[in-house]
Structures are given as structure tokens and as C-alpha cells.
Amino acid sequence: MTPTLSTIILYARDMQKTAAFYQTFFGFVTTGLVVEGLIELRAADHGAGILIHQAAKSVKLGQAAVKLMFDVADIESFKRLSAERGLIFGSTHQAKGYAFANAKDPDGNSVAISSRAFRENT
Numbered sequence: 229m230t231p232t233l234s235t236i237i238l239y240a241r242d243m244q245k246t247a248a249f250y251q252t253f254f255g256f257v258t259t260g261l262v263v264e265g266l267i268e269l270r271a272a273d274h275g276a277g278i279l280i281h282q283a284a285k286s287v288k289l290g291q292a293a294v295k296l297m298f299d300v301a302d303i304e305s306f307k308r309l310s311a312e313r314g315l316i317f318g319s320t321h322q323a324k325g326y327a328f329a330n331a332k333d334p335d336g337n338s339v340a341i342s343s344r345a346f347r348e349n350t
Contacts, residue, residue, distance in 0.1 A: 233276055234276055234277060235276060235277045235278070235279055236276055236277070236278050236279070236296065237266075237278075237279045237280075237281050238278055238279070238280055238281065238333075238335070238337060239281050239282070239283035239284075239287050239289060239335070240280050240281070240282065240283055240289075240334070240335050241283055241289065241334075241335055242334065242335075243262060243267050243280045243281075243282055244260060244267070245334045246267075246280050246333060246334050246335055247260055247267045247269060247280050248260070249315075249333050249334050250269050250278055250333070251269065252313060252315075253310055253313065253315050254298055254339075255271075255272045255273075256269035256270060256271060256272065256277075256278060257269065257270045257271075257272055258270070265281065265282065266279045266280060266281055267279070267280040283335070289335040289336050289337065290332070290335060290336020290337060290338075294337070294338070295330075295337075295338035295339065295340055296333075296337070296338070296339045296340070297328075297339075297340045297341075297342050298339070298340070298341050298342070299341075299342060299343075299344070299345040299346070300341040300342065300343060301343060301346045302343070303320055303327045303328070303329055303341055303342075303343050304320065306341055307320070307329055307341070310331075315331055316331065317329040317330060317331045317341065318330045318331065323344070324347075325344075325347040325348065326342060326343045326344040326346070326347040327342070327343050328340055328341060328342040328343070328344070329341055
């Protein structure tokens with residue numbers, strides 16, 4: 229039996245603000261309700277879900293140990309649309325056959341968009 233990564237838990241200072249960020253910019257579906265101390269976000273395309281958990285004051289947020297990467301076919305178009313809605317990504321970086329760009333969520337967690345999943349196999 230091989231386990232499947234299905235959920236990522238993110239700690240947040242403002243749970244509603246963080247849930248709204250992932251709903252607005254990455255299309256997650258949520259009621260925004262706190263149930264059992266968590267806000268559940270479901271991926272519109274059946275990808276991994278996110279649970280937003282209230283961060284204790286002792287939790288240091290914005291660590292670079294984890295980065296959420298979202299597959300995007302057209303990096304520049306996504307960056308442009310995101311900027312219009314208030315999310316500014318950094319410079320677009322070119323790698324071997326794909327591009328990516330980085331930003332931060334409201335709690336300083338690293339997020340990225342990448343066209344790697346759409347590159348042609350060479």
C-alpha cells in the first residue's frame with residue numbers, strides 16, 4: 229500500500245484571511261467555516277486539499293522549509309491576473325523547459341507557480 233498526499237495543514241494567524249487567499253488566487257473551494265478548529269479548502273481539480281489551523285503565538289510562521297507549488301500552464305498570464313487581484317509574484321525564472329515564480333501567502337509561507345508539469349518530455 230502506497231500512501232497518497234491528500235492534505236496539507238497550514239498554520240495561520242488569521243484563518244479567514246489565509247483561507248480567502250487560497251480561495252481567491254488558487255481556486256480552492258471552502259465554506260470558510262471553522263469546524264473542529266480547522267477551515268477546510270478543497271482543490272477544484274481534485275488535487276491535495278488544505279486545512280487552515282489557528283497558529284499558536286509561539287509558532288514561527290513563514291519558514292522556508294515548505295513551499296506550495298501550483299501548476300500553471302501560462303506563468304505570465306497567471307501573474308498578470310493575480311496582480312490585478314492583489315497578489316504580486318516575483319521575477320519569472322527559467323529552468324530546463326519550464327518557468328516558475330514565487331510569492332508569499334498572508335502568513336509569509338512560500339507559494340510558487342510553475343509550468344514544470346506542462347513541459348514537453350525531452
